[in-house]
Ligand SMILES: NC(=O)C1=CN([C@@H]2O[C@H](COP(=O)(O)OP(=O)(O)OC[C@H]3O[C@@H](n4cnc5c(N)ncnc54)[C@H](OP(=O)(O)O)[C@@H]3O)[C@@H](O)[C@H]2O)C=CC1
């Protein structure tokens with residue numbers, strides 16, 4: 298039996314992962330499930346999957362979790378330290394699906410103890426891509442992309458030579474406001490932004506899709522994951538979200554990964570890699586689909602794309618700064634302290650004020666350095682938000 302843990306099990310990726318594992322209970326021993334505030338879901342899943350341990354990230358919810366697990370034999374724990382300890386428990390395969398920079402350390406600890414890491418948490422690569430790759434290499438552990446675009450690129454590159462890659466194109470749906478007049482964006486609400494045209498995902502990534510901060514993070518994630526020159530990475534607006542990414546080779550071939558917007562494909566690919574196994578995803582009927590469309594992304598509508606290019610150019614700890622500033626701006630938008638378009642302005646101001654964080658050798662970046670850059674960026678973002686709110 299494979300020993301598996303799921304970090305962020307109560308979320309959208311976590312629930313899709315559980316869906317796949319629960320279909321084949323004889324093949325998996327669940328070591329740890331972790332969640333945040335959704336104690337009922339965490340406890341139900343831990344009981345159903347007979348997990349060894351369930352952890353909530355919130356200390357104050359330990360009593361609730363203990364009560365929900367009473368008589369089940371599942372160990373309960375709470376808090377940041379417990380979360381990181383859970384990641385150090387021996388496991389063969391770990392899903393990293395906590396949202397935000399909070400997912401970095403648990404994923405890194407899982408790699409350090411030699412687990413294969415299925416990485417949905419794109420923030421890990423944005424903040425500390427070099428550290429993640431170095432750790433995986435040192436432990437002979439696999440780091441498997443789960444983000445749909447990066448899983449698509451990974452699959453298109455199997456058996457290929459990276460030096461023959463001319464370009465990588467990642468697609469973007471355009472999110473909730475793709476067709477809105479620009480002037481209306483000032484009035485866009487968090488509720489409107491949290492409605493994705495195609496994908497069913499958590500609130501934060503869905504709003505990031507509307508602002509294209511999600512795509513901005515994914516451009517950086519592509520550079521970090523595949524070690525590719527940013528000039529070779531493109532994005533195109535593809536409203537149907539059927540093609541997830543394309544890889545162009547030096548002979549002109551363009552390999553596209555096509556499939557319905559269902560994360561169980563990318564999760565299942567990472568779960569069974571290097572094998573392919575049957576997955577419960579819809580098989581596309583191309584005739585019914587009829588046509589697929591593409592548009593150039595407008596940087597006026599989505600300034601996050603330009604900022605991502607600046608961050609890739611700057612390197613060092615600027616990815617960590619960018620992500621933390623974005624998280625703070627997103628919190629402020631959700632709390633209705635700033636408007637939707639203002640998020641990009643906040644992030645740009647923070648990037649300007651912390652440009653000194655670019656001067657770090659990527660190979661020497663440690664978790665402590667990332668934490669410090671993250672802290673400085675959140676402080677700077679809070680000041681910008683307070684000044685302009
Ligand atoms: N959803 C998708 O289809 C995709 C997601 N991703 C990436 O995967 C990650 C997860 O996304 P998604 O599943 O949508 O997010 P959700 O918001 O649905 O789930 C997030 C999970 O993280 C937990 N969590 C939230 N904050 C913390 C914290 N501070 N410490 C520990 N745990 C925490 C939540 O717990 P609780 O809910 O119990 O409070 C929940 O289990 C993100 O990095 C996202 O960018 C990438 C591609 C596609």
Ligand SMILES: CC(=O)[C@@H](O)[C@H](O)COP(=O)(O)O
Nearest residue numbers: 444445469470471472506511
């Ligand atoms: C499913 C997935 O990988 C998401 O990151 C997706 O890419 C979001 O859609 P957007 O293309 O709207 O950002």
Ligand SMILES: [Mn+2]
Nearest residue numbers: 444445446515
């Ligand atoms: Mn994606």
